Amino acid sequence: MNILIIGTGYVGTTTGLIFCEMGHKVTGLDLDDQKIQALKTGKLHFFEPGLEELLTKHIQTHQLTFTKDTETAIKENDQIFICVGTPQGSDGSADLTFVKNVAKSIGQHINKYKVIVTKSTVPVGTAELVTNVIQENQTAPIPFDVVSNPEFLREGSALQDALNPDRIVIGTTSETARTIMRELYKDFHCPIVETHPKASEMIKYAANSFLALKISYINELARVCDNLAINVKDVSNGIGLDHRINPHFLKAGMGYGGSCFPKDVNALIQTAKELGNPLSILEAVVQVNAEQPVYFIEKIKQALGNDLKNKTIAVLGLSFKANTDDIRESPSLVLIDKLLEEQATIKTHDPVVKMGAPHQFPTIEETAAGADALVICTDWDDYKNLDWAGLKSLMNQPYIMDGRNMLDKEKVERLGFRYLGIANY
Numbered sequence: 370m371n372i373l374i375i376g377t378g379y380v381g382t383t384t385g386l387i388f389c390e391m392g393h394k395v396t397g398l399d400l401d402d403q404k405i406q407a408l409k410t411g412k413l414h415f416f417e418p419g420l421e422e423l424l425t426k427h428i429q430t431h432q433l434t435f436t437k438d439t440e441t442a443i444k445e446n447d448q449i450f451i452c453v454g455t456p457q458g459s460d461g462s463a464d465l466t467f468v469k470n471v472a473k474s475i476g477q478h479i480n481k482y483k484v485i486v487t488k489s490t491v492p493v494g495t496a497e498l499v500t501n502v503i504q505e506n507q508t509a510p511i512p513f514d515v516v517s518n519p520e521f522l523r524e525g526s527a528l529q530d531a532l533n534p535d536r537i538v539i540g541t542t543s544e545t546a547r548t549i550m551r552e553l554y555k556d557f558h559c560p561i562v563e564t565h566p567k568a569s570e571m572i573k574y575a576a577n578s579f580l581a582l583k584i585s586y587i588n589e590l591a592r593v594c595d596n597l598a599i600n601v602k603d604v605s606n607g608i609g610l611d612h613r614i615n616p617h618f619l620k621a622g623m624g625y626g627g628s629c630f631p632k633d634v635n636a637l638i639q640t641a642k643e644l645g646n647p648l649s650i651l652e653a654v655v656q657v658n659a660e661q662p663v664y665f666i667e668k669i670k671q672a673l674g675n676d677l678k679n680k681t682i683a684v685l686g687l688s689f690k691a692n693t694d695d696i697r698e699s700p701s702l703v704l705i706d707k708l709l710e711e712q713a714t715i716k717t718h719d720p721v722v723k724m725g726a727p728h729q730f731p732t733i734e735e736t737a738a739g740a741d742a743l744v745i746c747t748d749w750d751d752y753k754n755l756d757w758a759g760l761k762s763l764m765n766q767p768y769i770m771d772g773r774n775m776l777d778k779e780k781v782e783r784l785g786f787r788y789l790g791i792a793n794y
């Protein structure tokens with residue numbers, strides 16, 4: 370099959386590579402010339418483990434090509450996957466500008482029957498909207514079907530997640546499109562949920578919101594545990610072993626960030642509000658998440674004193690989680706902004722994100738030098754086994770604030786550090 374992927378970000382690039390692996394011929398389309406030029410030469414424009422190797426492999430065999438030519442790309446392909454961004458709009462709802470633009474282009478250039486698949490995370494009713502926009506822009510009534518097929522991959526493990534999904538969701542009312550989608554995913558050994566497009570669209574938001582809910586639950590519970598000197602990791606373990614709860618997404622920390630949870634929870638809240646069925650539980654999830662960095666700063670103040678003006682804080686980690694260079698809605702940046710408001714001096718480090726001077730330093734040693742506290746914001750493996758004794762000798766005060774509960778508390782305390790995690794005892 371000839372497959373067109375529109376939008377070559379995390380989702381589009383990963384999806385395209387997966388289809389190449391399955392033997393299909395794939396074209397990646399993007400309007401961003403720099404991205405297309407980089408991809409054509411086998412260079413990823415973002416950091417994602419494992420993708421570049423596959424990219425090089427499929428470019429060399431010409432199974433994967435990249436273009437900026439929207440018209441030709443639409444005309445020459447049978448299946449079109451929409452993978453463009455759906456950022457948060459000013460009122461919290463999803464901004465569908467990019468999706469509508471793509472639908473318009475498809476309407477203008479469609480020349481034979483095609484299946485149009487939305488992989489982007491889009492609100493309930495978007496399959497219908499895409500159908501309408503395509504129809505409005507057609508000059509002749511060429512048939513097509515729109516399918517909702519949300520993506521569940523995580524950044525940092527995109528390839529593994531996309532190759533081994535827990536389930537595949539296919540939302541369509543067309544038997545022809547359903548048969549084509551079944552054929553496309555025939556080599557996957559996971560359950561396939563076939564449903565109405567509206568249910569498919571809701572599944573994506575409901576899944577992300579539920580995961581965010583688990584994180585806010587454990588984060589708020591961690592505050593109570595902190596007050597009682599209970600180790601929240603033991604509590605997560607103790608409840609997570611109940612298979613009805615499961616151990617995932619129960620790690621207390623600095624709150625969730627990234628390009629998905631914050632915007633998707635807000636979009637679902639907005640959808641519900643507009644319908645007159647407010648999702649108060651999700652409103653609480655957002656509130657707890659916004660409070661978490663503030664809670665962490667209060668802990669820093671308890672250790673260093675209320676006035677952070679003359680204090681130097683070394684922040685380790687800028688990305689919203691490990692193994693990605695994505696800083697969208699990163700809790701680290703929220704924390705840094707708040708510390709700057711308190712007039713603290715900030716020094717930062719990240720293994721892959723490059724934000725540059727004046728705050729960022731190339732090595733952890735340079736970042737730690739003269740610091741009153743080391744604050745771990747991202748759970749990079751690089752920060753697990755540092756030369757703690759060496760770092761301590763460079764610091765002004767021996768404080769470690771572990772916003773990810775990832776260090777061996779006893780080990781660093783033995784070296785003379787004062788350690789503070791999130792209810793990590």
Ligand SMILES: NC(=O)c1ccc[n+]([C@@H]2O[C@H](COP(=O)([O-])OP(=O)(O)OC[C@H]3O[C@@H](n4cnc5c(N)ncnc54)[C@H](O)[C@@H]3O)[C@@H](O)[C@H]2O)c1
Binds near residue numbers: 381520522629
């Ligand atoms: N990032 C993730 O981990 C993830 C996972 C699952 C779902 N999603 C969802 O998938 C969608 C895409 O996410 P992403 O992180 O890959 O986005 P992204 O912002 O990294 O990439 C989107 C790309 O689309 C391109 N684009 C925009 N309009 C275009 C057009 N008219 N024609 C061609 N290209 C166009 C942009 O230039 C950009 O390169 C979003 O809806 C997101 O919520 C993301």
Ligand SMILES: O=c1ccn([C@@H]2O[C@H](COP(=O)(O)OP(=O)(O)O[C@H]3O[C@H](CO)[C@@H](O)[C@H](O)[C@H]3O)[C@@H](O)[C@H]2O)c(=O)[nH]1
Binds near residue numbers: 523525580584619
């Ligand atoms: O126990 C946990 C698990 C995660 N997080 C944080 O939650 C955020 C999101 O993490 P994760 O879900 O791993 O990353 P994403 O790449 O944003 O992936 C989410 O968002 C994608 C986009 O919709 C979905 O496809 C994925 O299924 C969904 O997990 C990050 O800040 C993590 O640090 C925690 O604080 N505690």
